[in-house]
Amino acid sequence: MGWAGRIGVAILVLLALGAGGYWYYLADGAVPATGTYKADIAAWRALIADDTAQLPNQIRVEVVGRDTVPNAAVQAGAPFEPYVMARTAFQLDGPAGAVVIDSGMDAEIAGAAQPGDDKTYDEASYARVIAAMGNAQRVVVTHEHPDHIAGVARFPVPERLAERLTLSAPQFEGLRLFAPGGLVPPPLARAEIVDMTAPHRVAPGVVMVPAAGHTPGCVMFYAKLADGREVLFLGDVAWAISNVRDPALRPRLVQDFFMKPREDRAKVADQIRALHELAAAEPDLVMIPSHDDSYLKALMASGLVAQGFAVDAP
Numbered sequence: 001m002g003w004a005g006r007i008g009v010a011i012l013v014l015l016a017l018g019a020g021g022y023w024y025y026l027a028d029g030a031v032p033a034t035g036t037y038k039a040d041i042a043a044w045r046a047l048i049a050d051d052t053a054q055l056p057n058q059i060r061v062e063v064v065g066r067d068t069v070p071n072a073a074v075q076a077g078a079p080f081e082p083y084v085m086a087r088t089a090f091q092l093d094g095p096a097g098a099v100v101i102d103s104g105m106d107a108e109i110a111g112a113a114q115p116g117d118d119k120t121y122d123e124a125s126y127a128r129v130i131a132a133m134g135n136a137q138r139v140v141v142t143h144e145h146p147d148h149i150a151g152v153a154r155f156p157v158p159e160r161l162a163e164r165l166t167l168s169a170p171q172f173e174g175l176r177l178f179a180p181g182g183l184v185p186p187p188l189a190r191a192e193i194v195d196m197t198a199p200h201r202v203a204p205g206v207v208m209v210p211a212a213g214h215t216p217g218c219v220m221f222y223a224k225l226a227d228g229r230e231v232l233f234l235g236d237v238a239w240a241i242s243n244v245r246d247p248a249l250r251p252r253l254v255q256d257f258f259m260k261p262r263e264d265r266a267k268v269a270d271q272i273r274a275l276h277e278l279a280a281a282e283p284d285l286v287m288i289p290s291h292d293d294s295y296l297k298a299l300m301a302s303g304l305v306a307q308g309f310a311v312d313a314p
Contacts, residue, residue, distance in 0.1 A: 024252060025251060025252045025253040025256075026072060026076060026077075026251045026252075026253055027076055027077045027251070028076055028077070028251070028252070029075055029076025029077050029246075029248035029249040029250070029251065030248070030249070031247050031248065031249060031269045031270075031272045031273045031276070032269055032270065032273055033273075034273070035269065035270030035271075035273045035274060036270055037211075037267070037270035037271045037273070037274045038274065039209075039271075039274040039275055039277070039278040040199070041222070041230075041278060041282060041285070043199055044199055044207045044209065044222040045224070047199060047200075047201040047207050048201060048204065048205050048206070048207060048224055051204040051205050051224075053095070054094065054095050054096040054204035054205065055094060055204060055205040055224055055225060055226040056092040056093060056094030056096075056099065056204070056205050056206070056223060056225055056226065057093065057094045057095075057225060057226040057227070058092070058093045058094070058225075058306060058310075059090060059091070059092060059093075059223075059225070059231065059304060059305045059306065060090065060091040060092075060093060060305070060306045060307070060308060060309050060310060061088055061089070061090050061091070061296065061300070061305050061306070061307060061308075062088065062089045062090075062091075062104065062122075062125045062126075062128055062129050062307075062308065062309050063086045063087065063088055063122065063125060063293075063296075063307075064087045064088070064089065064104040064105065064110070064121065064122055064125045064126045064129065064147070065086075065087040065105075065110050065114055065119060065120055065121040065122060065147075066084055066085065066086055066087065066119065066120045066293060067084075067085050067087075067114040067115060067116050067118065067119035067120070068082045068083065068084055068085065068116055068118050068119075069082075069083055069085055069115070069116070070082070070083065071083040071240075072251065073250070073251065073253075073254050073258075074239045074240050074243070074250065075239075075240060075242055075243055075246070075248050075249075075250065075251075076248055076249055076250060076251040076252075077248060077251075078242075078248075083240070084293035084294065085239070085291045085293065086290075086291055086292070086293040086296055087104065087105070087110070087114065087147045087291070088102065088104075088290050088291070088296070089101065089102040089103060089104045089129045089151070089309075090102065090233060090288075090305075091132055091136075091309045091310065092203075092205070092206060092223055093310055094204065094205070094226065096137055096203065096204040096205075097136065097137025097138075097203075097312075098132060098135070098136045098137055098138075098310065098312065099136060099137060099138045099139075099140065099202070099203045099206050099223075100129070100132055100133050100136045100138070100139045100140070100309075101140055101141070101142065101221055101233055102140075102141050102142055102147075102148045102149075102151075102235075102290065103129060103130075103133060103139070103141060103148065103149060103150065103151025103152045103155075104125070104126045104129045104130075104147065104148075104150070104151045105126070105146050105147050105150040105151060105178075106126060106150065106151070106154055107121055107123060107126075109146045109147075109150045109154075109178060110147075112146075113145075113146045113147055114147075126151070128308065128309045128311055129151060129309060130151060130155065130156065131309075131311040132309040132310070132311050132312075133151065133152075133155065133161060133164070134155075134157065134160050134161065134164075135311060135312050136164050137164065137203055138164055138165075138166060138202055138203040138206070139152065139161060139164045139165045139166070140165075140166050140167070140202055140206075140208060140219075140221065141167065141171055142218065142219055142220065142221070142233065142234075142235025142236065142290065143171065143174075143214060143215040143217055143218040143219065143235055143236060144170060144171050144173075144174025144175075144177070144215050144216075144217045145215065145236065146177075146178050148235070148236075148290070149171065149174055149175065149178065150178040152165065152167075152175060152188070153175040153176075153177075153178040153179040153184065154178065154179065154180065155185075158185035158186075158187040158188050159187045161187075161188065161191075162187045162188050162189075162190040162191050163190070165188065165191035165192065166191065166192040166194060166202050166208070167191055167192070167193055167194070167217075168193070168194055168195075168196040168208075168217045168219065169193055169195075169196075169217070170212075170215070170216040170217030171217035172184075172188075172191065172193055173217075174215070174217060175188065194208065196208065196210040196212070196217075196219060197210065198210065199222075202221075205223055205224045205225070205226075206221060206222070206223045207221065207222040207223075208220075208221060209221065209222055209232075211235070211237050211271055212264070212267060213237070213263065213264045213266075213267030213268040213270075213271060214235070214236045214237055214259075214263055214264075214268055215236075215261060215263075216261070218235060218236065218237065219235065220232055220233060220234055220235055220237060221233040221235075229284070229286065229304070230282070230284065230285045230286070231285070231286045231287075231288060231304075232275075232278075232285060232286070232287045232288070233288050233290070234275070234287055234288060234289045234290065235289075235290050236289070236290055236291070237268065237271050237272070237275070237289075238272060238275070238287075238289045239289055239290075239291045239292065240289060240291070240292045240295070241287065241289055241292050241295045243272060243289070244272060244275045244276055244279055244287060244289075245276070245279070246276075247272045247273060247275070247276040248272075249265065249268060249269055249272060250263070250268075252265065255268075275287065286299070286304060288305075
């Protein structure tokens with residue numbers, strides 16, 4: 001049974017429990033008026049202040065797959081219309097080399113991770129992600145869910161990837177869930193494992209930003225481009241840009257029963273509030289969720305994001 005069917009069953013149960021259950025599990029997406037999470041863009045800028053000559057100059061995307069879920073599963077209180085989830089990986093290219101953000105997933109994992117009958121999977125796109133990872137200056141992930149980290153866990157030549165890989169400790173622990181046989185390839189232990197109690201510069205112009213909540217190892221990535229534009233890759237802190245703009249959370253039904261591990265609602269709520277306020281304070285900052293297909297298409301139409309990774313010779 002796909003997302004739509006499971007949500008439908010859940011709705012019937014909730015209707016049986018009454019309007020209070022419907023509101024609590026599906027309609028309440030409110031975030032607090034204030035929070036403790038700090039989206040400190042000044043600190044991120046300071047970490048890459050000396051990178052002027054090596055800033056990335058291009059953002060590229062690979063859409064490894066797509067599937068459809070109800071919009072009400074993406075944002076509490078939204079209508080039950082189809083919402084297309086893009087399964088993405090991003091590449092920042094520049095004079096210092098490429099940074100790959102997220103690694104996609106192979107066809108085997110996609111078969112389990114993408115629900116519904118209308119899913120698509122692009123084997124050639126995934127192959128380009130893997131090839132680019134092997135030639136990248138740095139490979140990072142936003143968190144330890146399969147469509148973001150499985151390509152790392154199953155990389156065909158782990159010895160080659162290890163010298164390019166930066167992970168947080170929870171992300172490294174998450175590799176075993178998707179590694180063949182549940183065994184993380186020993187060479188990956190040589191990856192750079194960083195303490196994510198504070199923002200960390202991972203490459204020229206690119207900062208890894210702590211954002212635990214969606215998963216224990218969840219992070220975002222701030223990047224400054226050579227032309228001065230700034231981008232914040234949200235990963236799955238928000239599935240849709242509307243989560244930040246409105247602002248509104250995913251419904252509790254999804255957080256509590258569909259996510260493994262269970263999402264920390266309070267932490268994500270603080271992050272959404274902080275991102276909403278950051279967007280108001282920094283209107284030129286472009287925030288990019290990993291899965292918002294229609295918004296991603298608009299960014300490609302604008303010229304900010306190009307489709308297809310550049311796979312450079314080693």
